[in-house]
Amino acid sequence: MKFGIIGAGIVGTALAVQLTKAGHQCVGVHTRSRLSYERFRGFINKDHLQLEELVPAVNCLFVTTQDGVIPLIAEKLVAKNLVVPGQVWIHCSGSLPSAILRVQEDLPVRCLSLHPLQAFASVENALMILSGTHFGVEGEVEELGTDIVKDLGGIPHKILASEKTLYHAGAVVASNYLAVLASMAVDLFAEAGIPRDEALVSLLPLMQGTLSNLERVGLPQALTGPIARGDAQVVKGHLDQLPPRLTEIYKGLGLKALELGESKRSIQGLSYPLEELDMLRGLLGG
Structure with missing residues (x-):
C-alpha cells in the first residue's frame, strides 16, 4: 500500500511510522504546521509535499486532522480536482462517520474510518501502545480497514455508521x-x-x-x-x-x-x- 498523510499530529505520525514498519510505503505528508512536520520528520524521514504532489501518488490517503477540518480537506481536494478514482480516503475521527469525506455523491473514491480507541499523550506514547489498541472500523471497504488495523498491531471492531456518535459517547464516558x-x-x-x-x-x-x-x-x-x-x-x-x-x-x-x-x-x-x-x-x- 502506498499511503499519504494529511495532518502530522500525534495519530498521523504514529500511523505513518507503524505502517512503514509493517512494509507499507509512506509517500509523504502534507501539513499546515511547520512544527508538526519537524516532529513528524523526527520519526520518519519523509518529504513534506503539496497536495498536488501527494494525492496522485498514493492509493490510500489518511486525513488525520482535527474533526472539524476533515470535511474541509475533502472539499479542498474536490476543488483542486485531486480526486483519484478508486482511491481510499481514510479519517481517524471517533465521532464522525466515514461518509463525512463524501462531500459529493458521485465521488469515485471509497471512504473509510479507523478510530483508535485509546488516548495518546504523545507520539512516543502512541508508538508504545498502538499495538494492542482496539479500533472502531466503519466505511465502504471495511475489510481493507481490518487489514490495516491488524498491520498496526491493533484489534478491529466493525461499528454501525448510523450509531457512531453513541460509540464515541461510550469512549468519552x-x-x-x-x-x-x-x-x-x-x-x-x-x-x-x-x-x-x-x-x-x-x-x-x-x-x-x-x-x-x-x-x-x-x-x-x-x-x-x-x-x-x-x-x-x-x-x-x-x-x-x-x-x-x-x-x-x-x-x-x-x-x-x-x-x-x-x-x-x-x-x-x-x-x-x-x-x-x-x-x-x-x-x-x-
Missing part, C-alpha cells in the same frame, strides 16, 4: 469521564480533610483495583460496594452529607449501579429483597 469521576472523588476526600494531592495518590490503587476486576471478571461481576450489597443505610448517609452540586451525579450513577447489582444477583440466582430494593430506588430517585 470510559476515558474522559473517568478523570471526571476521579476529580469528584478527590473533592469528597478534600471535604473529609485529606489534601488533594494525597487524595489522588490514595484513590489510584482503588481505581486500578476496579479496572483489574473489570479485566478479570467483567460486568456485572466487577461491581462492589454498598449498592451491590444492598446497603441502603450507607447510601442514605452519603446523600445526607454530599455537597448539593454532587447529589444528582451520585444518584444517576447509583441508579446505574443498581441495574448492575440486579444483573449480578440474577446471574447468582439471587435478587434484592423487595423492601431493600424499594428503599434504594427511593433514595436514588428511580
